[in-house]
Amino acid sequence: MIDQVVAIGDARPYVTALIVLESEAAAAQAAALGMADHSAAAFAQRPEAGEMLAAAVREGNSKLSRVEQIKRFVIVGTPWEPGGDELTPTMKLKRRPIAEKYSAEIDKLYAKTPGPDIVNLAD
Structure with a gap:
C-alpha cells in the first residue's frame, strides 16, 4: 500500500510524514470500493485510504x-518516479526538492488546526 515515506522533523516540534501510495495497491483498493476512478490520486482522497495508512503507521x-x-501525515496521490523531482535514478529521496515542492502540505502538517487532508495520529 505504501510506496514511499518521507519523515519530516528536523527543527520541528514533532515528526510528520508525506506518504506516497503504491499505485497498483491503490488501484486494487479503489476497485474493491467500487470507485470508477482507480487512480492513486482518487483513492488518496477517500477516508478509507487515511484509515488504512493510519493503521500501518501506528x-x-x-x-x-x-x-x-x-x-x-498527508497522502501524496501522485507516484514518485525514479529520475523525477522527488527520486534519483537509484530511488534515493531528494529531500530538498521534496521540501520545496510540498512546502504547502508540510506547513499544513504543522498547523495548529490541520486541514481535512491531514491524518492526525496524536488524538
Missing part, C-alpha cells in the same frame, strides 16, 4: 521511541 510507530513516532 504499527510502525509501535516499534519506535515516542519522539521518533509520526504524529501526522
Whole structure:
C-alpha cells in the first residue's frame, strides 16, 4: 500500500510524514470500493485510504521511541518516479526538492488546526 515515506522533523516540534501510495495497491483498493476512478490520486482522497495508512503507521510507530513516532501525515496521490523531482535514478529521496515542492502540505502538517487532508495520529 505504501510506496514511499518521507519523515519530516528536523527543527520541528514533532515528526510528520508525506506518504506516497503504491499505485497498483491503490488501484486494487479503489476497485474493491467500487470507485470508477482507480487512480492513486482518487483513492488518496477517500477516508478509507487515511484509515488504512493510519493503521500501518501506528504499527510502525509501535516499534519506535515516542519522539521518533509520526504524529501526522498527508497522502501524496501522485507516484514518485525514479529520475523525477522527488527520486534519483537509484530511488534515493531528494529531500530538498521534496521540501520545496510540498512546502504547502508540510506547513499544513504543522498547523495548529490541520486541514481535512491531514491524518492526525496524536488524538
